[in-house]
Amino acid sequence: MTSPAPLLRFDGVICRFGEVTAVGGVTCDIAPGCFAALVGASGSGKSTLLKTVNTLVQPTTGRVLFAGEDVSDLKPARLRRRVGYVFQGIGLFPHFSVAENIAIGPRLTGETLPPERIAELLDLVELDAAMGTRMPDELSGGQRQRVGVARALAGEPELLIMDEPFGALDPITRDALGRKVRELHERLGLTTVMVTHDMAEALLLADRVLVMDRGQLVADETPRALLAGAGGDVAQGLVAVPRQQAERLAALEVSGEASR
Amino acid sequence: MGDIWDILPGLGDKLAAHVVLSASAIGLAMLIALPMAVWASRSKTVSRVALSLASLVQTIPALALLALFFPLLLSLRSVFGEGLPTLGFLPALMALTLYALLPILRNAVTAQANLDPEILEAADGVGMTKWQKLVLVEAPLSAPFIMAGIRTASVWTIGAATLATTIGQPSLGDPIFAGLQTQNWALVLAGCLASAGLALAADNLLWVIEVGLARRKRWMTFGGIAVVALGILAALWAQGAGSSEERRIVIASKQFSEQYILAQLIGARLEAAGYAVEYRDGLGSAVVHSAVASSSIDISVDYTGTIWTNYLNRSDNPGREAMYETIREWEWRENGVKVLGRLGFENAYAFAMREDRARELGVASLTDLAAVAPRLTVGGDPEFFERPEWIAVKDAYSLNFARNRNFAPTFMYNALQSGEADVISAYTSDGRIAADRLVVLADPKGALPSYDAMLMLSPRIAADEGVIAALEPLIGAISVEAMREANLAVDREDAQKMTPKGAAAGLADKAGL
Numbered sequence: 001m002t003s004p005a006p007l008l009r010f011d012g013v014i015c016r017f018g019e020v021t022a023v024g025g026v027t028c029d030i031a032p033g034c035f036a037a038l039v040g041a042s043g044s045g046k047s048t049l050l051k052t053v054n055t056l057v058q059p060t061t062g063r064v065l066f067a068g069e070d071v072s073d074l075k076p077a078r079l080r081r082r083v084g085y086v087f088q089g090i091g092l093f094p095h096f097s098v099a100e101n102i103a104i105g106p107r108l109t110g111e112t113l114p115p116e117r118i119a120e121l122l123d124l125v126e127l128d129a130a131m132g133t134r135m136p137d138e139l140s141g142g143q144r145q146r147v148g149v150a151r152a153l154a155g156e157p158e159l160l161i162m163d164e165p166f167g168a169l170d171p172i173t174r175d176a177l178g179r180k181v182r183e184l185h186e187r188l189g190l191t192t193v194m195v196t197h198d199m200a201e202a203l204l205l206a207d208r209v210l211v212m213d214r215g216q217l218v219a220d221e222t223p224r225a226l227l228a229g230a231g232g233d234v235a236q237g238l239v240a241v242p243r244q245q246a247e248r249l250a251a252l253e254v255s256g257e258a259s260r
Numbered sequence: 261m262g263d264i265w266d267i268l269p270g271l272g273d274k275l276a277a278h279v280v281l282s283a284s285a286i287g288l289a290m291l292i293a294l295p296m297a298v299w300a301s302r303s304k305t306v307s308r309v310a311l312s313l314a315s316l317v318q319t320i321p322a323l324a325l326l327a328l329f330f331p332l333l334l335s336l337r338s339v340f341g342e343g344l345p346t347l348g349f350l351p352a353l354m355a356l357t358l359y360a361l362l363p364i365l366r367n368a369v370t371a372q373a374n375l376d377p378e379i380l381e382a383a384d385g386v387g388m389t390k391w392q393k394l395v396l397v398e399a400p401l402s403a404p405f406i407m408a409g410i411r412t413a414s415v416w417t418i419g420a421a422t423l424a425t426t427i428g429q430p431s432l433g434d435p436i437f438a439g440l441q442t443q444n445w446a447l448v449l450a451g452c453l454a455s456a457g458l459a460l461a462a463d464n465l466l467w468v469i470e471v472g473l474a475r476r477k478r479w480m481t482f483g484g485i486a487v488v489a490l491g492i493l494a495a496l497w498a499q500g501a502g503s504s505e506e507r508r509i510v511i512a513s514k515q516f517s518e519q520y521i522l523a524q525l526i527g528a529r530l531e532a533a534g535y536a537v538e539y540r541d542g543l544g545s546a547v548v549h550s551a552v553a554s555s556s557i558d559i560s561v562d563y564t565g566t567i568w569t570n571y572l573n574r575s576d577n578p579g580r581e582a583m584y585e586t587i588r589e590w591e592w593r594e595n596g597v598k599v600l601g602r603l604g605f606e607n608a609y610a611f612a613m614r615e616d617r618a619r620e621l622g623v624a625s626l627t628d629l630a631a632v633a634p635r636l637t638v639g640g641d642p643e644f645f646e647r648p649e650w651i652a653v654k655d656a657y658s659l660n661f662a663r664n665r666n667f668a669p670t671f672m673y674n675a676l677q678s679g680e681a682d683v684i685s686a687y688t689s690d691g692r693i694a695a696d697r698l699v700v701l702a703d704p705k706g707a708l709p710s711y712d713a714m715l716m717l718s719p720r721i722a723a724d725e726g727v728i729a730a731l732e733p734l735i736g737a738i739s740v741e742a743m744r745e746a747n748l749a750v751d752r753e754d755a756q757k758m759t760p761k762g763a764a765a766g767l768a769d770k771a772g773l
Contacts (some may be wrong), residue, residue, distance in 0.1 A: 054385065056381070056384055056385065076384075076387060076389075077387040077388070077389055078387070079387070080384075080385065080386060080387030081387050085385040085386070087378075087381065087382075087385065089377075089378030089381065089382070090378070090382070091376075091378040091379050091380075091381055091382025091383075091385065092379075092382070093379060093382070093383075093396075093397060094379070094401070095400050095401060095476060104386050104396075105386045105387060108386065108387055108388060108389075108392055109387075151386065
């Protein structure tokens with residue numbers, strides 16, 4: 001199989017913080033158009049690896065190439081405009097309105113987003129255009145994260161990176177927003193890398209699941225292959241959780257009693 | 261106290277000076293503290309050093325901090341030349357600025373440290389440069405807390421600015437210090453009310469700005485800023501209207517009634533001779549001599565004993581005439597200060613007792629006092645027990661009291677009346693010696709040096725024949741009795757109480773001038 005030139009390449013990335021090695025040598029390519037999920041337990045190094053993409057973290061050794069260029073050679077402001085970033089904390093600026101929050105990325109490079117474009121971005125995340133004048137503290141958690149996604153998309157990025165984007169949301173909002181993001185990924189032709197500790201979410205949304213354990217990449221499979229038993233012990237340990245939950249739910253439906 | 265309402269309207273120029281001084285100090289402190297806070301937020305070491313230094317400054321009493329800038333600026337004259345002002349606005353501004361730094365710096369540093377880390381991550385995540393992050397995120401989110409620090413600094417500064425009087429900067433401290441010395445409580449209260457009112461007004465206006473920033477209400481923020489700016493502009497305008505270009509003759513007075521009266525007496529004579537004069541009342545005793553030597557002020561009345569011990573650093577007592585001649589020669593040679601002559605009275609340290617108490621104990625001289633001292637309490641002004649005169653007397657007569665107590669000069673006499681002190685360090689020209697029927701104890705061993713009042717002229721006017729002609733009649737013209745009477749007129753608390761100006765006129769009549 002001949003793969004197209006990767007949009008993102010991790011080349012022997014090692015990140016150390018003092019004595020601690022968070023990422024212990026990761027090499028991997030992400031092809032354009034791919035929706036990759038980076039899964040692992042807390043402390044496995046997945047968030048650190050993700051942050052090397054938009055240079056919020058500098059690798060101790062190794063390189064990260066974005067469209068063939070070393071990200072450390074690119075101006076951070078330029079790079080971060082081409083790489084949309086969504087994270088669990090959302091980080092909406094409390095002193096800016098929703099519209100001002102969405103338009104901040106382009107504004108930093110001297111561009112003013114027209115109101116139509118802001119309305120279009122709000123529409124993408126299924127928010128009413130009238131929301132633009134609200135302040136962040138007037139929104140619900142789910143609405144805030146939708147604004148966070150709209151802000152990440154405002155600069156028409158080629159790559160979307162997400163760090164536990166739905167971690168703080170209730171299950172219904174979380175499911176709806178996950179589907180929405182997958183749909184936008186298709187519609188806008190994005191390449192997406194999502195960090196999550198929830199294997200079910202990864203299996204349901206991603207084309208490709210990368211499993212990290214103690215700073216190492218230990219599995220790189222499609223969701224189908226993982227469900228078929230590929231990927232090794234750590235990956236299968238993570239897959240076992242949603243699978244058993246599904247089985248118990250199914251049993252409950254049949255017998256009226258859960259097997260515990 | 262109905263006179264307060266008569267005094268307040270006359271404080272306009274002091275208020276304007278107070279506003280200009282305080283606003284300048286706070287503005288300058290902001291210019292220093294805010295960039296420093298940004299730097300401190302990027303470096304733990306800078307943060308620690310800056311905050312420690314600012315805290316250290318706070319531990320220095322404001323009065324001392326103000327006074328310390330005088331010798332500092334004086335020594336800097338060797339670098340910046342003789343034009344560098346050593347009294348007045350510049351040192352007051354510098355001291356108050358240092359004082360205002362801490363609250364602004366501390367609040368700004370704390371505000372930055374408490375910013376939500378997720379918002380800072382988002383700022384990096386959307387691609388802000390450090391500068392954009394500062395301007396677009398850190399500054400607006402810290403602004404309400406920084407404003408709270410500026411409010412604290414403003415209230416402190418407006419309060420501390422009253423002390424600028426002691427280094428010759430006009431402020432609302434002028435009526436307070438003048439009132440305290442002459443026991444004119446209406447004057448003290450008027451000054452306190454005006455400065456407290458100003459502090460409250462500033463606090464409330466800045467509160468409006470702070471709330472405007474916190475709630476993102478632009479009309480409140482800009483409205484508050486506009487009113488503050490208008491107030492400062494009005495003060496500047498009022499000050500500009502009141503000042504003229506031509507240099508006046510500046511007459512100093514230290515912080516006691518006699519000095520206020522003599523300054524008025526000198527001023528009246530110079531005005532009669534056609535000179536424009538200006539008074540710097542209530543100066544710290546320590547700064548007056550150097551201020552005359554550096555021509556920051558032009559005329560002062562100083563005392564032989566003070567100069568002898570504090571500036572010639574002598575502890576011997578060669579006798580009254582020799583001491584005066586030595587000082588006169590030394591002032592001219594070393595400082596270019598012309599000692600025009602002695603006014604004719606002494607304001608020496610002396611030990612005084614109530615007449616009845618002295619009779620009861622059989623004390624008429626310091627020798628007698630030594631025998632009963634172990635049963636008695638001695639009262640002195642705050643510096644007395646550190647002074648060489650006290651040590652000289654103590655050693656000469658082997659004085660050993662049961663207790664030493666410090667009193668403000670004004671209250672020393674009350675303490676004697678109420679029995680809280682049995683004997684006090686009085687001043688020989690004090691009107692209360694006669695009024696309270698006190699006896700001054702004889703000094704048979706001559707341990708106390710003489711304190712002849714001398715008229716001192718700064719190098720700038722040392723050769724001004726007009727000034728000399730106007731003041732020469734004062735030499736030898738003022739007897740200790742006349743001075744006591746004038747001092748009593750100002751210090752008394754009954755209906756016959758007079759202002760220093762009124763007492764000066766009476767003194768002039770008495771002296772036949």
